[in-house]
Amino acid sequence: MNKVVTFGEIMLRLSTPGYSRFSQTDNFNATYGGGEANVAVSLANYGLNVDFVTRLPKNDIGRACMMDLRKYGVGVDQIVWGGDRLGIYFLETGAVSRGSKVVYDRANSAAAEIEIGMIDWDKVFDGANWFHWTGITPAISQGAADVCLEAIKEANKRGITVSTDLNYRKNLWNYGKTAEEVMPELVAGCDVILGNEEDAEKVLGVSPEGVDVTGGHVEADAYLSVSQQIMKQFPRCKKVITTLRGSISANHNSWTGVLYDGKELFKANNTYQITHIVDRVGGGDSFMGGLIYGLITWANDDQKALNFAVAASCLKHTIFGDYNQVSVEEVVKLMDGDASGRVAR
Template sequence: MRKVITFGEIMLRLATPGYARFSQIDNFNATYGGGEANVAVSLANYGIDVDFISRLPKNDIGRACMMDLRQYGVGVDQIIWGGDRLGIYFLETGAVSRGSKVVYDRAHSAISQIEKGMINWDQVFEGATWFHWTGITPAISQGAADVCLEAIQEANKRGIMVSTDLNYRKNLWKYGKSANEIMPELVAGCDVILGNEEDAEKVLGIVPEGVDVTGGHVEADAYLSVSQQIMKQFPRCKKVITTLRGSISANHNSWTGVLYDGKTLFKANNTYQITHIVDRVGGGDSFMGGLIYGLITWPDNDQKALNFAVAASCLKHTIYGDYNQVSVEEVEKLMDGDASGRVAR
C-alpha cells in the first residue's frame, strides 16, 4: 500500500489573462494552487493514494477549493475548518525579458492561524508511507511552523518517509523569524531534500560555486559539494535533489536535475529546452510530485526516478494553472525521447 500525505496552504490564484500586466486588465482568471496541494494533484494523477491536509475557512470559497481538489482525486477528508479567509495570490505572467510577478494577499488566512493540537496526526497518518511539506508552510506564521514541526516529528515516530522542498520565498518571512532560524530543525527530520541554489544559500547558508543561472548556464557538478554539505549537516537525509533551471528568458528555460544518494551524483538523462513556456508556476512542485512517484515506484532505481521527475516537470510548463495534469504514460513517452508533440489519434 502506498499512501502519501501532504500538508500546507492552498490559495485562490488570480492571474491576468495571457501576458497582460496588472495595470491593463479588468478581470482575472481564477484557479487554485499551492505547493503541497500541487504535489498532491500530481500524485493523484499517477494513481497514488494521497491526502492533502490544510485548514480552510468554512465558507463558499473554502468549500469550492476543497471540491476543486476532490475532482482531481485528492483526499480531502482530513482538512480542518476554521478561520475567516482563503489566502490569495495574484499572478502577472512575464514574456521574453520581462519576468513574471506574484503579489501575495494571504495575511490572516485560515492556515496562518493554525495551532498545534488542531490536527489529529494519529488519524491522518494511519496507513501513510510518505509525508511531504515545503518551506512555504513554516514561512506563513509561527503557528504554521509549529504544526509543520509537529507533523514531521509524528511522521518520524512512525517510520514514515519525510520529504521537503526547501522553497525559499523572501516575501513570506514576515513574522519576525528568518528562514535559517526556523528551517534547520524541520529539515533535520527529513529523508529526502529538494532545493535549488537559492534555497540552499538562503535557508541553509550553503553556497554553490560555478552557477550562472541568469546567464542560462547551470553545471550539474557544481551541486555535488552542496549535496555533500547538506548530508553532513542533516545526517538523517538519504537523498538530496536539485532542479537546474537556466533562465534564458521568461519564455525559454533549460530544465534538468541531479540527485545525490551519498555516494553517486545522478544526472538526468535529458536537459530539456522549454522554448514556449505556457505556465512555469508549479514547475518545482510538479518535479517533486514526479520524484515522489518515481522513488515509490522504482525504489532501487534513482536514475529512473530522477528522469521521470524531470520529464514530468518539463510537461508542466505546457499546462496552464498550478496543477500538473499529465498521466504516467505521457511522462514516460517524453522520457523515452518522443518530444514531437504529434497529435495522438
C-alpha cells in the same frame, strides 16, 4: 498500498489573462494552487493514494477549493475547518525579458492561523508511508511552522519517509523570524531534500561554487559539494535533489536535475529546452510530485525516478494553472525521448 500525505496552504490564484499586466487587466482567471496541494494533484494523477491536509474557512470559497481538490482525486477528508478566509495570490505572467510577478494576499488566512493540536496526526498518518511539506508553510506564520514541526516529529516516530522542497520565498518571511532560524530544525527530520541554488543558500547557508544560472548555463557537477554539505548538516537525509533551471528568458528555460544518494551523483538523462513556456508556476512542485512517484515506484532505481521527475516538470510548463495535469504514460513518453508533440488520434 502506498499512501502519501502532504500538508500546507492552498490559495485562490487570480492570474491576469495571457501576458497582461496588473495595470491593464479588468478580469482575472480564478484557479487554486499551493506547493503541497500541487504535489498532491500530481500524485493523484499518477494513481497514488494521497491526502492533502490544510485548514480551510468554512464558507463557500473554502468548500469550492475542497471540491476542486476532490475533482482531481486528492483525499480531502483530513482537512480541518476554521478561520475567516482563504489566502489569495495574484499572478502576472511575464514574457521575454519581463519576468512574472506574484503579489500575496494571505495574511490572517485560515492556514496561517493554524495551531498545534488542531490536526489529529494519528488519524492523518494511519496507513501512510510518505509525508511531504515545503518551506512555504513555515514561512507564513509561527503557528504554521509549529504545526509543520509537529507533523514531522509525528511522522518520524512512525518511520514514515519525510520529504521537503526548501522553496525559499523572501516575500513571505515577515513574521519576525528568518528562514535560517526556523528551517534547520524542520529539515533535520527529513529523508529527502529538494531545492535549488538559492534555496540552499538562503535556507541552509550552503552555497554552490562556480555556478552561473544566468544566460541558460548550469553546471550539474558543481552541486555535488552542496549535496555533501547538506547531508553532513542533516545526517538523517538519504537523498538530496537539485533542480537546475537556466533562465534564458521568461519564455525560454533549460530544465534538468541531479540527485545525490550519499555515494553517487545522478544526472538526469535529458536537459530540456522549454522554448515556449505556458505557465512555469508549480514547476518545482511538479518535479517533486514526479520524484515522489518515481522513488516509490522504482525504489531501487534513482536514475529512473530522477528522469521521470524532470520529464514531468518539463510537461508542466506547457499547462496553465498550478497543477500538473499529466498522466504517467505522457511522462514516460517524453522521458523515453518522444518530444515530437504530435497529435494523438
